[in-house]
Amino acid sequence: MPRPIYLESLFVLFLSRLLALFFNLFEPLFRLGQRVLGNSRIGWLFVGPNLLVFGLFTFLPILINLSYALTGGVNLMPQQRPFTGTENFAILLECRDYFDIQTCRKDVFWRAILNTIQFSLIQVVLMVLLSLLTALVLNRKIIGRGFWRGVFFYPVLLSPVVVALIWKWLLQNQGVFNAVLVGAGAAPVDWLTDASWAFFWTIFVSIWAHMGFYTLILLAGLQAIPKDMYEAAEMDAASPWRVLRRITLPLLMPNLIVVLVLAMIRAVQIFDEVFVLTGGGPGSATTFIVQFIYQTGFAEQIHLYGLAAAASLVLAIGLMLLTFAQLRLTRAEQAGQKAR
Amino acid sequence: MLTRYSPVRLAALAAMAALPLAAQAADIRVMCYQDGIECDVTAAIAKRFEAQNPGTKVIIDTVPYKTIVEQLPVQLAAGQGPDIARVTDLGGLSKYYLDVRPHLKNAAYMETNFGSTLPWLRPTAADKGIYGFMSQLTMTGPYVNKTLFEQAKVAIPGPKATWDEWVEAARKVSKATQTPAALAWDRSGHRFAGPAISYGAKIFDAKGDLVLDAGYKTAVTKFVAWHKDGAMLKEVWGGSGGSTYADSIGEFKNGRVAMVLSGSWQINRLQKDIGNAFDWAAVPNPCGPAACTGIPGGAAWVALKTSKSPKEVGAFLEFMAQEANYSEFVSKTDNIPAHAGLAKKGVNYATATPAARAALGVFSSGVASLSPVAFQFQGYKYNRAIMLPTVARVTQAIVGEMSVDEAFGKIGADMTDAVKQAQK
Numbered sequence: 001m002p003r004p005i006y007l008e009s010l011f012v013l014f015l016s017r018l019l020a021l022f023f024n025l026f027e028p029l030f031r032l033g034q035r036v037l038g039n040s041r042i043g044w045l046f047v048g049p050n051l052l053v054f055g056l057f058t059f060l061p062i063l064i065n066l067s068y069a070l071t072g073g074v075n076l077m078p079q080q081r082p083f084t085g086t087e088n089f090a091i092l093l094e095c096r097d098y099f100d101i102q103t104c105r106k107d108v109f110w111r112a113i114l115n116t117i118q119f120s121l122i123q124v125v126l127m128v129l130l131s132l133l134t135a136l137v138l139n140r141k142i143i144g145r146g147f148w149r150g151v152f153f154y155p156v157l158l159s160p161v162v163v164a165l166i167w168k169w170l171l172q173n174q175g176v177f178n179a180v181l182v183g184a185g186a187a188p189v190d191w192l193t194d195a196s197w198a199f200f201w202t203i204f205v206s207i208w209a210h211m212g213f214y215t216l217i218l219l220a221g222l223q224a225i226p227k228d229m230y231e232a233a234e235m236d237a238a239s240p241w242r243v244l245r246r247i248t249l250p251l252l253m254p255n256l257i258v259v260l261v262l263a264m265i266r267a268v269q270i271f272d273e274v275f276v277l278t279g280g281g282p283g284s285a286t287t288f289i290v291q292f293i294y295q296t297g298f299a300e301q302i303h304l305y306g307l308a309a310a311a312s313l314v315l316a317i318g319l320m321l322l323t324f325a326q327l328r329l330t331r332a333e334q335a336g337q338k339a340r
Numbered sequence: 341m342l343t344r345y346s347p348v349r350l351a352a353l354a355a356m357a358a359l360p361l362a363a364q365a366a367d368i369r370v371m372c373y374q375d376g377i378e379c380d381v382t383a384a385i386a387k388r389f390e391a392q393n394p395g396t397k398v399i400i401d402t403v404p405y406k407t408i409v410e411q412l413p414v415q416l417a418a419g420q421g422p423d424i425a426r427v428t429d430l431g432g433l434s435k436y437y438l439d440v441r442p443h444l445k446n447a448a449y450m451e452t453n454f455g456s457t458l459p460w461l462r463p464t465a466a467d468k469g470i471y472g473f474m475s476q477l478t479m480t481g482p483y484v485n486k487t488l489f490e491q492a493k494v495a496i497p498g499p500k501a502t503w504d505e506w507v508e509a510a511r512k513v514s515k516a517t518q519t520p521a522a523l524a525w526d527r528s529g530h531r532f533a534g535p536a537i538s539y540g541a542k543i544f545d546a547k548g549d550l551v552l553d554a555g556y557k558t559a560v561t562k563f564v565a566w567h568k569d570g571a572m573l574k575e576v577w578g579g580s581g582g583s584t585y586a587d588s589i590g591e592f593k594n595g596r597v598a599m600v601l602s603g604s605w606q607i608n609r610l611q612k613d614i615g616n617a618f619d620w621a622a623v624p625n626p627c628g629p630a631a632c633t634g635i636p637g638g639a640a641w642v643a644l645k646t647s648k649s650p651k652e653v654g655a656f657l658e659f660m661a662q663e664a665n666y667s668e669f670v671s672k673t674d675n676i677p678a679h680a681g682l683a684k685k686g687v688n689y690a691t692a693t694p695a696a697r698a699a700l701g702v703f704s705s706g707v708a709s710l711s712p713v714a715f716q717f718q719g720y721k722y723n724r725a726i727m728l729p730t731v732a733r734v735t736q737a738i739v740g741e742m743s744v745d746e747a748f749g750k751i752g753a754d755m756t757d758a759v760k761q762a763q764k
Contacts, residue, residue: 073764076417082764091757102746105753108582108732111741173520173575174594193578195739280581282574283739287581295582299410302432302724302758303417 062316068309074302081306088310109311111284112292115199119288120267123203127263128256131211135218136248149219153212163209164276168192171201171277192278195285202274202286209273210266214259221255222248253333261326268318289315366396366652369422370641371412373405376608378426378475378639381672382660389659396652409585416646423647424657426475426639431721434463437471438643443654444470450661453679460719461640472642473661476675479703479710480534480603480634481625482506482523483589483610485513487618488598492516496623503535503562503626506599511571513598521573524588525563525601527580529727532734534635535559535601537711538628543726544716550726550759552752555630560734560748567738573597577735583728592620603634604703608674611696622699624706633711636718638678676704722759729754 033045064078069088071081095104104110138149155163170176171191178188191197225248233243249256271290274280280287280295293315297308370386372379379402386398401422408427415421416436427433441447447470451458454473461471489496492513497505510522525531537543539562540555566572573596576588592600593613607622614620625634641660643653659665663682670677674692677683683704689697717723729751737747 072761074762076414077419084764102742105757107750174596190574193574193739195741278581279579279584279586281735281739282578282581283736283741284581285739285741291581298414300583300724300728302722302728302762303413304758304761306761 065309065312068305069313070306072306074304076303076305084306088306091307092310092314106307108284108287109289109292112287112289113314115285115287116268116270116289119199119203119270120264123206123267123270124260124263126203127207127211127214127267128260130207131214131218131259132252132256134211134215135222136244138215138219139222152215155209156212156216158209160209160272161276163205164273167201167205167208168277193282195282198278198282198286202270202278205277206267206270206273210263214263217259217262218252218255221252225251254330257326257329257333261322261329264322265319268315268322289318366649368396368398368424368647368649368652368656370398370400371408371422371425372400372402373408373426373639374402375405375605376612376673378669378673378675381669385660385665385668386656388665389656392659393652393655396649396655398656406585416644419646421644421646423649423653424472424641424643427642428637428639429724430460430637430640431463431719432724433642434461434471434721436645437461437463437469438645438647438650438653439469439471440643440650440654440657441470443651444658446658450658453663453681454661456680457638457640457678461642463721472640472657474638474640474678476605476638476670476673477636477678477707478604478638478676479636479706480531480601481622481703481706482599482601483592483606483620483622483699484510484599485592485595485597485618486621488513488517488519488595490619492598496621497626499624500627500632503538503628506626507566507571510598514571517598519598520596522571522597523566523599523601524573524576524591524597526588526603527577527584527586527731527735529583529724529730530635530637531601531603532559532563532730533717533723533727534625534633534714535563535628537633537635537713537717538625538631540628540630541713543713544720550720550722550755552726552748552755555628557744557748559628560730560737560751561744563734564737564744564747574738577731578739580735581732583731585731603637604676604700605638607692607696607699607703610699611674611693620695622702624702624709631711631713632709633714634706635714636707636710638676674700676700676707722762725755725758725762726751729758 030042030045034042037045067078068081070083070085071078072084072087073081075081092106092109094106095101095110097103101107101110101114134152138145138152142148158166168175172178173188173190173193175191177191182188189197191201229247229251230243233247238246269290270288271294274286274288275291275294278286280291289311293308293311296304296311370382372382374380379400383398383400386400390396390398408425409429412421412425412427413429413433416433421436444450450470450473457474457477458470459465460474462469484496486496489509492515494509494512494516497509501509507522513519514522525535533541533543536556536559539559540553541559542551542553542555545551563572567574567577573588573591576586576591580586587602587606588597588600589602589606589609591597592602593610595618604622610620625632641657643650643657647653660669661679663679666677666679667682667687669675670679670682671687671689672691674689674696677687687700689700692700733742733747733750733754736742736750737744742750
């Protein structure tokens with residue numbers, strides 16, 4: 001009986017032929033490179049293009065950013081900017097009393113940092129817990145499992161601006177929420193113009209928008225746990241709580257670390273949704289570090305590029321520390337796995 | 341068989357390929373924002389210009405106002421940008437303007453008709469260049485919802501009424517008609533400056549540098565207090581962070597306040613959007629102890645150094661400034677003319693509703709009563725240095741992040757920092 005020809009097989013065949021053609025075309029070049037550079041250095045030929053792009057679009061901007069941070073004035077072109085050394089950092093960090101933000105020269109910068117720390121801690125803890133809970137539920141054989149998975153993942157597909165606008169229309173003073181409240185005879189609530197409520201909604205909306213992504217990562221982790229472990233636990237009459245603590249969580253730990261680190265980095269970088277939702281307000285209640293950088297460098301009509309660049313370096317240091325923490329956690333986890 | 345090309349044939353082919361590029365060399369890109377239909381009217385005028393100047397194409401890029409305020413300066417600083425732009429940061433961007441005097445057929449016409457506002461576009465007082473012209477004059481000022489006043493049976497205060505009297509009257513209207521608040525001001529340091537000068541703010545010291553004084557502080561104190569006691573709608577200023585602009589006209593159009601402080605540029609939008617929903621009127625600027633002033637201003641068409649077609653840019657600006665074309669622009673867009681000759685003759689606002697025509701009359705006559713400080717403030721290169729911190733810091737005081745005294749101190753510090761940086 002002849003085997004059916006699947007469309008996928010044809011596609012793979014076509015792709016492999018295309019790749020073969022590509023490498024055949026470049027083979028003389030690679031052979032020449034090998035002759036000129038030698039076997040030990042031929043690798044540079046392969047990583048060269050990527051290094052070039054990386055250098056041009058990552059390293060060079062970092063250096064340019066540094067040059068802006070060390071210069072002053074409002075001109076954009078580097079040659080027109082006077083060298084001011086560490087003045088921008090001094091302006092950012094100058095406080096009469098470090099326990100009273102009000103005494104800082106750039107108090108909004110400090111407020112933005114504190115807001116970012118507060119936001120990151122609350123949002124990340126809630127995000128991880130809720131994502132885990134959702135993943136655990138969605139991993140069970142519930143009715144309409146595929147539908148529910150889609151429901152939780154759907155907000156991830158939306159643009160952050162769309163997410164923020166949807167929620168803004170719901171939450172603004174004449175929005176849907178207040179219409180319901182007023183319809184029920186209650187007083188309208190300042191959802192976005194009261195500092196505490198505005199902060200709460202920035203956390204809520206960001207969790208609503210991104211939870212699906214982290215849930216998906218955890219769900220993949222849960223599905224990778226061998227079923228026989230659960231069967232063994234069932235035979236031993238282990239309680240669900242014990243199964244969770246002794247089997248699920250330890251085996252899910254690599255995924256949890258990834259989720260934790262990604263969520264933390266994303267939280268520190270929060271900008272788009274909050275900027276559209278609250279504009280950083282009321283006052284500076286929801287102004288986060290990236291918005292401070294944007295406003296200082298671009299939104300204010302006197303563009304303080306140097307100050308913005310200095311603030312972005314402070315942010316970069318924060319993100320670097322988080323990345324190191326991720327590396328350490330991952331290595332510790334790997335070491336733990338080997339020991340087990 | 342391959343065709344063999346001789347050098348002459350190749351040169352001819354290259355010339356033919358370059359033809360479309362040559363035609364595009366006289367394209368003029370105009371970056372335009374509109375409060376009403378300003379860009380649409382400009383496009384219609386541009387079509388006539390194109391008909392009279394074959395080979396020159398005018399491309400009107402209609403953009404949001406935010407693009408003019410936030411993106412255009414960055415583009416210009418990077419050496420990019422359109423040929424002409426409609427801008428409101430008149431002095432702040434002056435270093436990017438192109439002097440079109442060499443390309444004007446009649447520079448004296450511009451001096452005669454736009455002489456009083458041309459200095460607003462010049463980088464220094466001694467400069468005599470012509471960099472463009474004001475597309476319209478504007479003036480900040482309030483609008484009232486007459487229907488709400490009538491429903492509340494509250495008399496509209498007279499021309500010399502103070503801000504306190506207006507707030508009290510609007511408060512009574514708000515209470516009687518159950519609107520969310522009595523009044524709202526645009527979230528803008530420019531709008532705030534009018535009442536501040538009315539309360540006695542000098543804005544400039546003897547040397548001509550920015551200064552914050554008791555008059556300015558009184559205005560800040562009053563404004564914050566009106567928010568705290570619920571007279572002002574909190575959403576406009578309290579609803580944003582930083583110095584982001586937010587207008588209050590939306591709240592007015594929705595009948596949520598009895599009075600707003602905005603400006604003459606909203607007339608077209610008001611007549612179009614409100615229609616017969618309620619009666620509205622522009623009223624003279626309320627008084628303080630020192631003056632009853634708003635702030636003059638407006639938008640200007642400016643030529644930019646980034647242009648590769650300065651000759652065509654000069655010609656197009658001159659065409660738009662011609663009395664007939666200028667008259668068409670201001671009459672169709674319901675704006676106050678900056679053109680002296682036209683202002684003297686009067687503009688026929690044929691399409692304006694009676695309310696819009698009355699409002700134009702109020703603003704036009706109000707120009708004469710503007711404080712000299714208001715004119716000086718409008719033309720000052722670093723006026724943003726006081727306007728932006730005012731918005732950010734006053735908001736912080738409104739939402740309770742700091743006291744009025746602290747906010748006032750912070751405005752001063754931010755202002756000093758910004759001027760220092762701008763002067764580097």
